[in-house]
Amino acid sequence: MTGKIPIFFTLEHGSCGIEKVNGILVIFYTILAMKNNTAIDLFCGAGGLTCGLKQAGFRVLAGIELLQIAAETYSANHHSTLVFQEDICNLSPKEVMQALSLKSGELSLLAGCPPCQGFSTLRTYRKASSVTDARNDLIFEFLRWVKVFMPKCIMLENVPALAKNRRMEIAMSQLKELGYHINDSSLRIENIADYGVPQRRFRMILIASLYGSINEPKKSAIKATVKDAIADLPKAGISGDPLHDLLAQHSEKTQKLFSLIPKNGGNRTDLPEEYWLECHKRYPKGFTDVYGRMSWDEVAPTITGGCVSPSKGRFLHPEENRAITLREAALLQTFPKDYHFSLRRGKGSAALMIGNALPPAFIRQQGEVIAEHLASLS
Template sequence: MSSIPKNPKLTALDLFSGCGGLSVGLKQAGFRVAAAVEINPKAQETYALNHPNVKLYSEDIRTLNASAILAELGLEVGDLDLLAGCPPCQGFSRLRTKNKGSSVFDPRNDLVSDFLRFAEEMLPKCIMMENVPALADDSRFLTLCKGIETLGYSYVVQILDAADYGVPQRRKRLILLASRVHQPVVGEKHTKRVTVRNAIAHIPARSSTTDALHAMPERRTEKVMALIKHIPKDGGSRADLPEEFQLACHKRTNGFNDVYGRMAWDDVAPTITSGCFNPSKGRFLHPSDDRTITLREAAALQGFPLNYRFNTLHGKESIALMIGNALPPPFIAAHASKLHEGISTQNDKDI
């Protein structure tokens, strides 16, 4: 019979895990991710490829019994150290809200209530939720905050830029940290930002790579390729194009100025989205090569390790969606580390 370690790793449960960005960050912060919940089959497969030792629940979270999960993990109510997750945020997205305020109707928005249900039934020591900034003003989020406060949690809510926490991209996110064993605080900002150069300049050329994700082919029309070649290197935009390459649709609008733009080597990238392989969706052109960034480069700009595995048979659209929806691991690690520190300090006092 094996003995229990003197300082066993703190346990975490990852709700709405997607392809695993949150779990990567939690592990980097020192947590043992005991289980995860994800409904999308391709995301499940990707998660399992990279986190084979985590128990993965593939059911709809609305049908899952939180108490039963605790029992299957060998935990009592109150034993779980961290409940973490990002309820699907498409319904709260700025592009899908009215007047950038209240959220439009989307059934996925109600999954916030399932997050609260898990907190009520499990009573974890700490809670972490990450989401889009628009969630802050939604009534369901306010109900969540009141609910955890009633349960005895102290909490902090802030809207932060992931670029301040080691992620090589601008990405404004809401973070909720709650604890019933200490006063939670967000992580300290990094003194220096990680740039596009830091993140992807060392990745081998596509022509010589053995990485199937990095080598996925890019197919463009001759007209689009000619346009891309005329975008100035290292931060150029479509505004720099000669008149004959200006698209009629771009002349008619002053918005979406980043489309057909290049990233700059010594700056952070724009927010990586599911359209990151399409130059018409944002500033997704490589700083110096005449192409969009590859999906491997996109994953690196999200903060994933370079050996993170994706099944290329899933196709570009599906993989880009997983990467774009992922939680950047360094951002998660920075804040989860503070929760880990708080729980560990309190555990030491209780010994």
């Protein structure tokens, strides 16, 4: 690392900035690194993974995030965590380990979700630059940090397509060489709706330990629904919550279109043909979720970065003639009701942070079985 690297560190009584100047950290981070169940969140984004790990009882010592707006959001919510706002490729894991007063092998869990746009379903479908996307190789940055920290456990989360990619084979092989126990249940493709998240979303997750196998978390017998997540919110637009009150302004024609879509699960194919867009007329059976409503008694569709735009998916409110709000999207992702997302760069930036986040409730359950495994070692 060279030059100045911005680090955010928020204390309970206020916040202060810490800079690394000429290779020296001005302030060192020493908060309880010696305690059990410590974790570091690589590619931390707005903090969904950290939120879930904290709910599972982990002390998240540090997060690393490239984007400033996401790092600010993370810091605002996780007051005791050191946040490095930096390109992980330019960050030295040894120097971070020293800043945290840790030694190799002491960290309980190294977790992260490398940016996965190169393996996203849409990019893979289109083929356009998906194979050569530079972000595809960030999994090897995760491995670089594993080799330095040698944490007791690792957790890697990503889109399902990565599981079948050669890069994942290489990563798993290297983890085995390092001594991590990898078996048939270590790498899983899960629908997060099976874990009480009110959302249909398939994810790849790899969990491994240096000290044996880790049990899989039990799936929920009852699925959470859209109603469970957002039905009790106050009226959007006048709630006093900025994330719930920032409503889009639509034309009279668009408002009319929304009103014609049947409540509780209707979609654009239910519209009179005069309201169909030209592209929809050319592909009448495709992209049926576009301008679709959510259903109260079902799980939501995958919450994406376009989650507040009805033109990008089934993101209309089940009853009201509007898109879901940022707060509703965050709740469908299982963030706490008071979780802060910065609006400094507008609604679209906040929606992207929400859509890119890992659902805390899903991560909490993965974290709990890791915590049980760690407890069995003592």
